[in-house]
Amino acid sequence: MCRKVVKRGSVERSSQLLRGVLDMCLLALIAEEPCYGYEMVRKLEDRGLALVGEGSIYPLLSRLQKTGLVETFHQESTGGPPRKYYRIAEAGRRRLDEWVAEWRTLSHAVHRVLGGDAGE
Numbered sequence: 211m212c213r214k215v216v217k218r219g220s221v222e223r224s225s226q227l228l229r230g231v232l233d234m235c236l237l238a239l240i241a242e243e244p245c246y247g248y249e250m251v252r253k254l255e256d257r258g259l260a261l262v263g264e265g266s267i268y269p270l271l272s273r274l275q276k277t278g279l280v281e282t283f284h285q286e287s288t289g290g291p292p293r294k295y296y297r298i299a300e301a302g303r304r305r306l307d308e309w310v311a312e313w314r315t316l317s318h319a320v321h322r323v324l325g326g327d328a329g330e
Contacts, residue, residue, distance in 0.1 A: 224261055225261055228259065228261060228262065231313065232262065232266070232267070232270060233270055233273075233274065233309075234306065234309040234310070234313060235254065235259065236250060236267060236270055236271065236274065237274065237279060237280070237298065237302055237305065237306045237309070238306060238310075239253050239254070240280055240296050240297060240298045240302070241298045241302070241303065241306055244283075244295045244296060244297040245295060245296065246293040246294055246295050246296070247264055247267055247268055247271060247294070247296075248264060250267060250271075250296075251263065251264050251267060271296055274296075274302070275296070277301075278299055278301045278302075279298070279299055279301055279302035279305055280296045280297065280298055280299055280302050281296070281297050281298075281299050282294055282295065282296055282297075283295050283297065
């Protein structure tokens with residue numbers, strides 16, 4: 211029972227940390243190439259972010275669209291109805307560049323605090 215509680219706590223902490231950067235991660239995936247929601251979930255899983263489900267990303271994608279960072283279009287699929295794809299807008303590229311710079315600065319500082327090389 212203790213293992214399960216510890217594991218759940220770890221997952222909850224990871225989820226909290228991820229919430230702060232998930233918009234940036236989604237925008238980075240979309241910047242690579244237009245993609246649809248489920249495809250983004252798979253790509254996140256492939257890159258080690260398996261905690262993210264479809265239900266988590268659609269509200270974020272909607273917000274990214276409403277704020278003009280991404281655009282949508284529909285494309286036919288081979289096995290069902292057309293899929294809604296997301297592509298990055300010019301404002302999204304600029305915002306992603308800002309987020310990445312902020313993230314690198316923050317993650318570098320946190321790394322130093324956690325015992326990383328002070329000279330890095």
